[in-house]
Amino acid sequence: CHFFFFFFFPPSNLCVAALRSATRDGESVVRAMEFSLSGNGLKTFSRCITCLARIGNELAIEASSSQLEFHTLNSSRSAYQSITFKPGFFDVYTIFGAQVKFSVLVKAVCAVLRTPIQSIDHLRVQLPDPDASKVQWTLECNNGMRKAYSITCNVEPDIQHLALDRNGFPSSLIVRPRDLNRLLANFQSSLQEITIIATETTSLPSDADSETGEKAVELRSYIDPTKGQLVSCEFTNDLNGEYLTAVLLTVDNDSSLHTQLWIDPTEEFVHYNHVGDPVDITFGVKEWKAFVSFCESCEVDIHLYFEKAGEPILMAPKVGLSDASGSNFDATLVLATMLTSQLREENPSEQPQRAASIPAQAVRQKEPQAQPESSHRATASEHPSDQTKIWSDLSGSAARSGSAAAEDRQTAEDRNLSATDLRQSQRLGRIQISENVPAGAPAASRHHNREKGPPEEAQDTPQVNDNAFSQRHPSNWVDATEVDDDDDDDDEDEMCIQSTPPYCEEH
Amino acid sequence: MSSSAVEPEAADLVCQLENVQGMVDSLSAVRWKRHQDAVVELSEHGIVLILEESNCLQAKVYLRKELFAQYDYNAEERPRFGVSLGLFVDCLSTFTVPGRASAIEIRYPGPDMQLLLKSLDSSDACIYAEIRTIIPDTVSWDYNFEPAGSVPLSFTVKSAALKEAIDDLEWPGSSIRINLKPAPPSVSFRGEGHGDLQIDLMYNVNSDLLLDFNCNHPVSHRYKYKFLRATTSNLPSSVMKENRGSKLTIGRGGMLKVQHLVPVGRAPFPNPHVIDSASHQQQPGRIAYIEFFVKPEEEEDDNRND
Numbered sequence: 001c002h003f004f005f006f007f008f009f010p011p012s013n014l015c016v017a018a019l020r021s022a023t024r025d026g027e028s029v030v031r032a033m034e035f036s037l038s039g040n041g042l043k044t045f046s047r048c049i050t051c052l053a054r055i056g057n058e059l060a061i062e063a064s065s066s067q068l069e070f071h072t073l074n075s076s077r078s079a080y081q082s083i084t085f086k087p088g089f090f091d092v093y094t095i096f097g098a099q100v101k102f103s104v105l106v107k108a109v110c111a112v113l114r115t116p117i118q119s120i121d122h123l124r125v126q127l128p129d130p131d132a133s134k135v136q137w138t139l140e141c142n143n144g145m146r147k148a149y150s151i152t153c154n155v156e157p158d159i160q161h162l163a164l165d166r167n168g169f170p171s172s173l174i175v176r177p178r179d180l181n182r183l184l185a186n187f188q189s190s191l192q193e194i195t196i197i198a199t200e201t202t203s204l205p206s207d208a209d210s211e212t213g214e215k216a217v218e219l220r221s222y223i224d225p226t227k228g229q230l231v232s233c234e235f236t237n238d239l240n241g242e243y244l245t246a247v248l249l250t251v252d253n254d255s256s257l258h259t260q261l262w263i264d265p266t267e268e269f270v271h272y273n274h275v276g277d278p279v280d281i282t283f284g285v286k287e288w289k290a291f292v293s294f295c296e297s298c299e300v301d302i303h304l305y306f307e308k309a310g311e312p313i314l315m316a317p318k319v320g321l322s323d324a325s326g327s328n329f330d331a332t333l334v335l336a337t338m339l340t341s342q343l344r345e346e347n348p349s350e351q352p353q354r355a356a357s358i359p360a361q362a363v364r365q366k367e368p369q370a371q372p373e374s375s376h377r378a379t380a381s382e383h384p385s386d387q388t389k390i391w392s393d394l395s396g397s398a399a400r401s402g403s404a405a406a407e408d409r410q411t412a413e414d415r416n417l418s419a420t421d422l423r424q425s426q427r428l429g430r431i432q433i434s435e436n437v438p439a440g441a442p443a444a445s446r447h448h449n450r451e452k453g454p455p456e457e458a459q460d461t462p463q464v465n466d467n468a469f470s471q472r473h474p475s476n477w478v479d480a481t482e483v484d485d486d487d488d489d490d491d492e493d494e495m496c497i498q499s500t501p502p503y504c505e506e507h
Numbered sequence: 508m509s510s511s512a513v514e515p516e517a518a519d520l521v522c523q524l525e526n527v528q529g530m531v532d533s534l535s536a537v538r539w540k541r542h543q544d545a546v547v548e549l550s551e552h553g554i555v556l557i558l559e560e561s562n563c564l565q566a567k568v569y570l571r572k573e574l575f576a577q578y579d580y581n582a583e584e585r586p587r588f589g590v591s592l593g594l595f596v597d598c599l600s601t602f603t604v605p606g607r608a609s610a611i612e613i614r615y616p617g618p619d620m621q622l623l624l625k626s627l628d629s630s631d632a633c634i635y636a637e638i639r640t641i642i643p644d645t646v647s648w649d650y651n652f653e654p655a656g657s658v659p660l661s662f663t664v665k666s667a668a669l670k671e672a673i674d675d676l677e678w679p680g681s682s683i684r685i686n687l688k689p690a691p692p693s694v695s696f697r698g699e700g701h702g703d704l705q706i707d708l709m710y711n712v713n714s715d716l717l718l719d720f721n722c723n724h725p726v727s728h729r730y731k732y733k734f735l736r737a738t739t740s741n742l743p744s745s746v747m748k749e750n751r752g753s754k755l756t757i758g759r760g761g762m763l764k765v766q767h768l769v770p771v772g773r774a775p776f777p778n779p780h781v782i783d784s785a786s787h788q789q790q791p792g793r794i795a796y797i798e799f800f801v802k803p804e805e806e807e808d809d810n811r812n813d
Contacts, residue, residue, distance in 0.1 A: 108678075114678075115675065134702075143665075144708065144713075144715075145707070146708075147704065149702060151702045
């Protein structure tokens with residue numbers, strides 16, 4: 001009989017290894033677990049691995065006679081993904097014994113799947129015995145090459161199970177990945193966290209002039225106020241030209257793009273269900289995008305289950321009407337949500353003032369005599385535009401345009417008086433604060449500190465003052481005049497927000 | 508070096524190449540590092556470039572005179588000079604025009620021992636380049652490749668497949684063991700590191716992966732991954748597309764020779780600016796030969812050589 005390469009097998013199990021006999025094409029007797037895949041199953045499997053790789057580092061594998069489960073947890077323990085395969089998913093699926101558990105590095109599995117799927121005839125995964133230190137992943141390629149990867153595995157994985165009952169969530173939505181990607185494209189690509197605010201859809205009859213579509217859902221960028229960003233690194237010589245100093249300019253997140261998107265769930269979602277008070281959930285975007293890509297490549301819709309801030313959300317591919325495709329494969333992603341609700345700090349008023357009240361409250365914190373600009377915001381929120389309206393706030397609290405067309409980002413409409421009031425209050429607020437703020441140097445001290453000293457905001461950096469997130473940071477307040485130097489149309493009464501790309505290009 | 512200093516008109520070598528892209532491709536195939544100095548030898552047979560690293564890896568590019576539309580060699584002794592390979596290739600690349608064959612003339616030496624390049628494509632404009640040369644190292648290590656025994660140990664594998672296998676072997680990294688076995692006829696590449704990878708190529712009638720296989724006894728040697736990688740890292744796309752074979756031979760002491768064939772294509776239409784000498788072969792596929800020599804790693808355990 002032929003003996004195949006023995007160094008595949010762990011030396012501690014020599015007696016077991018001696019029992020193995022190999023046929024010419026390398027099949028060996030396996031005592032723990034074996035499965036093999038080809039064709040479409042292999043494609044799906046590869047997409048699963050790609051998604052898992054974007055979530056966590058360690059892949060826990062649990063095999064039983066009824067199913068094979070992969071799961072991973074991200075490093076900040078805020079995302080847990082689980083993928084379950086039924087035996088019918090595979091060409092071959094064999095388990096010896098009750099259950100096999102081990103974990104591998106996801107990166108190692110990615111290395112196996114580097115070979116293009118279309119050039120693979122089949123993949124075979126073998127765990128020689130339950131205590132094996134290596135698991136074999138063998139690719140038989142169409143061109144005749146065989147690639148046998150032997151990946152170190154850890155037989156004591158410490159990833160816990162997380163099983164959430166989908167039916168336990170009061171609210172849910174179903175969205176097509178393509179539509180979701182389109183909505184997410186409005187947000188800065190480097191966005192880390194996002195907030196979804198869900199409100200109950202009322203059954204208001206829509207107006208004849210179609211301006212009052214029911215925008216029951218809001219997507220809002222969430223910028224963690226405690227996380228700064230490195231904007232630029234500037235090297236300067238000191239006055240004598242002798243020493244090179246590096247000035248690292250860190251700016252807190254005012255310079256980020258803040259985006260809010262109001263959408264009509266009946267237009268954008270396949271299904272939407274939420275009853276009761278508005279709830280908001282804030283969670284990480286990176287893992288969400290990974291899952292969206294995964295669903296898109298598998299051509300399935302995304303089912304998102306949620307409850308409220310602080311409770312995890314669950315996502316799963318929406319199984320189609322026909323049971324056949326979804327029955328032997330399932331995936332779920334659980335994301336932790338931020339404990340503090342974005343809505344909680346509002347004044348307890350009704351929904352139309354929801355967006356208004358956060359900045360109103362922020363202003364109240366800083367500047368007692370600030371005009372309540374909630375009035376103008378409430379006005380604006382009562383006049384949403386068609387399907388989807390996009391409001392990108394780059395500087396100060398630009399009022400929304402009530403009648404802007406859906407795709408028109410130019411919100412250079414006439415502002416009502418309250419906007420001016422707001423700016424007034426901003427200036428007041430700023431001046432007050434400038435004396436005691438170490439970071440975010442105001443203009444006065446900027447010139448003195450040109451060459452060295454405290455981190456200063458680069459003059460060209462777009463100053464963002466999104467009141468919704470500024471309640472904790474006085475440094476967020478900006479002298480509106482500095483900002484408008486660049487983008488205003490010489491009319492200080494009119495806050496003119498130019499469309500985002502040219503604005504950014506200037507800087 | 509040569510007596511051309513006395514008569515400036517009679518250069519050691521004046522040659523014309525119809526399509527400079529072919530030369531760029533051949534020389535690119537031996538670029539595995541940013542900074543490499545090549546030794547160039549001119550002879551009546553053609554041009555040879557030699558590169559070396561760490562006494563473990565050597566590469567040679569043979570550009571036979573038949574590849575050139577015109578090849579005038581006038582030196583008495585074979586001129587040898589050193590030139591920065593990256594500089595040379597980048598310079599040649601500037602003469603290329605995408606989608607069109609571009610002809611150049613190469614002349615050596617210039618008044619200051621430079622390598623002179625001149626474009627030949629148009630009569631109204633000219634691209635002209637001078638490349639400084641250096642005195643090469645006195646001794647270029649001659650690998651003196653000898654066959655392992657009376658029967659050669661070699662196999663020919665599709666170039667694209669070889670590159671794919673070596674790229675995959677990056678994952679385990681470190682050193683790669685090449686095994687040749689006569690029965691069943693097969694080649695395997697094995698790397699062991701944080702994980703193990705073994706790539707097997709079987710030789711049988713059906714497979715067009717291994718185009719040739721000669722082995723009468725098992726042989727096994729280890730080579731450093733980075734040197735093995737250098738033999739395929741920059742194979743030009745023309746080689747991958749044509750997907751001829753690359754031949755690997757194991758010589759005495761385990762020295763590995765890797766040979767590639769790079770097409771140096773002819774211009775589709777005769778270039779009016781190039782004087783096509785009568786003796787010039789009108790072959791559809793003209794080839795530059797690339798050879799790599801990789802020294803094996805020493806075996807710490809039992810000698811598994813022949």
